[in-house]
Amino acid sequence: MSQIVTKAIEDAIKSVSDELEKKGFPKLPIDKNPPMGDFAIICFPAAKTLKKSPDQISKEISLEIQKNKLVKRAINVKGYCNIDINWNTIANSVIEELKNSKYGSTNVKSEKILIEHTSANPTGPFHMGRARNPIIGDSLARLLSYYGHNVDTEYYVNDTGRQAATLAYGISNYESKGKNKIDHRLVESYRKASNELKTNPDVKEKIYRKMELIESGDKSALNDVKNSAKKMLRGMKESLKELEAEALNYYHESDLIATGKVETVIKKLKESELCQEEKGAYYLDLKEKKIAGRNQKFFFTRENGLSLYTTRDIAYHIEKFKNYDRAINILGEDHRLQSRLLEIALEELNSKIPEAVFYSFVNLPGGKMSTRAGRVVYLDDVMKDIVELASKKLSSSELDESRKKELAKQIGIGALRYNILKVQAEKGFTFNIDEALNLQGDSAPFSMYSHARASAILRNYGESIPELTSITFLQETEIKLLRTLTKWPYIIEKSVTDLSVHNIPNYIHSLSSDFNQFYRDCPVINSDNSEFRINLVFCSKKILCEGLSILGVKAPERM
């Protein structure tokens, strides 16, 4: 909450409570976030002791406090006494607070945070299911950085193991030429190799030989898989760039082997009290750790002594904490157990442990997405469709063509990101292309449009934003808008604490809605109250712009 408003409300609550206590009312619970007004007194608990109905008590209370100077009005509804504070007296200082560039951020100590997101195996173009990952990760990074932290993002490139070896084999043996985007092209080679692996024992042996070379640290094999992965990644990065969600760094798993970091981890894990050995393979015994499932053995080496996927992930996280205070991972729900095992291993090694944000997979209307069944929706295709749709809607606009093209992209990509971000991550959702392509209502264009309206007013106003001089008498819709604006820091704080981005679209939508109502009720230019109103427009535009930028959505001046 805005500090000024928080204080005004606290003062009013105290004053009212003291007054009621003097009159012999018992202490009653307060709702600080009521459906109407600024706070509400809940009268139900007093019904028994006072032997009156909650409604009766509420009426008496509202009469008692009617004269209180801090109370603008008190309305009783069904046992709730809803109280408005006097916004006229604080409005100007609230506006000053909102105009401050630090509004919404914090003065807590800035932490160095690494957000690992996407990290999809580089074996083919992104599916819609995976698209949730970069969008959530990227927006979380924007949120934490807006709040005042020092945030980097990283993509962990899985370029060792069977899939990576298969890809490398596919690219060197059946690289297909064509005009398609490189990842869409290379995935054909990968599929071919993958099929051969299953049916041709000769190919299978070659790929498995490669795998062993990789894991044992053979330099040329490591180079081969790394370069193959990079090739595929070139196309995937283009998609991420289009999505405005590209990671800052790319960390290759192969480097963990090449630099011997994995070996060090294996050596240290063997010293753990939980460590056991079975036919030359080492594992941590998790019987005491209450880990779900049948298998309580967490293997970190094979019989041949070489590392496994999680072993390398442990090494990776130890590296992370050398440079960062916190590590946050954006992971699909299939990684939950995996992530828990990682935590246990890191605890054994006295390391810090990462925080995780899990998201559920995206389904398609007829069922789940499946590569095998050919039920796949590519991110690239969705982005193309949604940008095209935005473009169609702009066709009658008077803007020039290059500007239209840019706008269509901003609107389309914005709508896609918003559509995914507005749902909490753990909730599974069915990707409905029609719903995503609907650019009305609770969507990015709605807020972008409000922002453009605010921009239009400021443009037409033409002068710089005036300092506030006189006391303002506010209308209902002005108070409603101002009240929403004051809640911004609270929304940010809550989202940062919970690592949940979905609160932001939610808030941005109500802010836009409040702004549109204000737009209808309160002309700004040539109004008696234009001095205050232009300030309100300025602040609304500012928060809309900042909120949208956290979502990775552009806020154009015209649309």
Added chain:
RNA sequence: GGGCCUGUAGCCUAGCCUGGAAGGGCGUCUGGCUUCUAACCAGAAGAUCCAGGGUUCGAAUCCCUGCAGGCCCGCCA
């Protein structure tokens, strides 16, 4: 067999941690552009908050028991 996540109008969803008046949006119906941008606004209809029990003055929210859907339980990644 076990563990975790989810269940709110025809559809999508917020609220659940920290108990107090069920919020939005889509779709449907009605009305509003000679006035700062109608991708907007106003109004109407639409909810056994998965089911059953418990705690409480009060439960979508907390506890217990079920049910349904998703995910996981490999010396794969």
